[in-house]
Amino acid sequence: MSNPINTRIVLAARPSGEPDASHFRLERLPVPAPGPGQVLLRNRYLSLDPYMRGRMDAGRSYSPPVAIDDVMEGRTVGEVLESRHPGFAVGDQVVATGGWQTFAVVDGDAITRRLDGMTLPLSTALGVYGMPGFTAYAGLHEIGKPQPGETLVVAAASGPVGATVGQIAKMRGARTVGIAGGEAKRQYLETIGFDVALDHRADDFSEQLRTAVPGGIDVYFENVGGKVFDAVVPLLNDFARIPVCGTIATYNARGQVLPGPDRLPGFFSQILRQRLSVRGFIQRDFIDLFPRFLEEMGQWLADGRIQYREDIVEGLENAPEAFFGLLKGRNFGKLVVKLE
């Protein structure tokens, strides 16, 4: 390889509200050489996820923000082109935090997963068989704990977290209600086994949800917030569990002052009266469960018990537009950028 060029997208400015093209900048630079203990990766797939919106903001979150002019953070599937780490050889396929770029130099010790012997498509290591799938698995295992006969509700249910939540909960014997935006996604939910599938864009969505859960809601897997949350709250049963892994509806509203009334004190009264349990998590909080997830989910995928859908966009240059669409629910399935 003579002087290959790395194409990368950096954070150009911090958005207030919705991000747009002005907040990113595409750059072409020579591919850097790996130092001792590092490997050079050719990124094949880049995962686009809602949490990335949070990384664009300054301030406190569960991870530090991306710095201005730094490459946008992102998980990738990559192939080792050059290795200065004894654990990796040229040609190895790995999952790494490779970022929004076509090549990446990463510390070998920081590579989170090898994909040796993977029989599923490599892109699934970024979706149903990766972080989003594990988010669903761990959130249900540790917090949601759906029991046979209970009712679980999840929104963004055609996405990689929501779809997996619904299918695992169904295997656990729960009745599942999936919510998505638009009729195509709604119909898809029915094909993957949700007992009830609803379109949150319907004018009478709240009424539809009420009708769909005659016995109330025992688990609300919160990955969206906004109007779905508002419709769910009055339908919660005593002892309901709310794992919170995302609040995408408010990601763009951070720091904004929202109009009243103030519902927080009333929600705390409800938490007490109904003995609700609300807990935020990200998947790495439960990383000890990951080997068990790989084994169990690998089997479910091989058996066809868990289905998944990917939304694959070609070319890094299309990543920003795809990401804007993700924040608006325009993707249909796990959003992945194919990088070659």
Add this chain to the structure above:
Amino acid sequence: MSNPINTRIVLAARPSGEPDASHFRLERLPVPAPGPGQVLLRNRYLSLDPYMRGRMDAGRSYSPPVAIDDVMEGRTVGEVLESRHPGFAVGDQVVATGGWQTFAVVDGDAITRRLDGMTLPLSTALGVYGMPGFTAYAGLHEIGKPQPGETLVVAAASGPVGATVGQIAKMRGARTVGIAGGEAKRQYLETIGFDVALDHRADDFSEQLRTAVPGGIDVYFENVGGKVFDAVVPLLNDFARIPVCGTIATYNARGQVLPGPDRLPGFFSQILRQRLSVRGFIQRDFIDLFPRFLEEMGQWLADGRIQYREDIVEGLENAPEAFFGLLKGRNFGKLVVKLE
């Protein structure tokens, strides 16, 4: 006994907002006779607790409301005067849901606890060695889980729940910050071992709290709500736990529309960012722990490792006024009405 008279206080009307004397009515009626399986109790002590405000409202809570013209619900220590239940004999001392009255007929099977061989004052079975003490014990054991070196904050800290929370957390190795209203209570907190004691009436209370927790807050035991909660929220550490056993500050506000801004979406974002855990509970949710509590707390009290304070009011006719004071924080220690 020839025709003894039962003095009782019934719910005369449902308050909207603060209750006052017009919502109660004192009645004198002949003492009823116990039926098969029942016992007649002479109530000696009546516990007054914040949760009773909730029972005055119609509508959904963790227990049904008291009906209009029914005797107010309340836990009592009583002595068996007459027994038609094989498990109880005349003279037995018990804890029962005897209500705001001097005599009570209750099902023997519904008596929650016998006080045979109790060496502590009987009134403590309604306080530190009863439901409030168990609320503290169970909430810490199951939800708060203070670890050595962590910081715990609790308000209403001179009350029976808060004082016990602070002392147990201290035994568990946590740093404890107690909050109460007024200088006398604040000083009392120092005598029972809180590392820092604050008066929430201070103009610069929020600043004082911030200064008191340089390492942030790991456990906020929520039994008050209101301005203490508001001051706590920005100081919470990642993975903080918030057991919620009371929101007394808003008990009178139920059904009211509170002015904005709406803090609920922002709080959910914080729950996610900081992986907070918020869980409502009442002590009976953890009733399996009660025998262990009796053993452990009995020993702590005998050893003087847990201290307590009672606020004893004489005479049932003074119960309503004492209850109004309880809702305003005027009591100093566990509020108990002595009934003879």
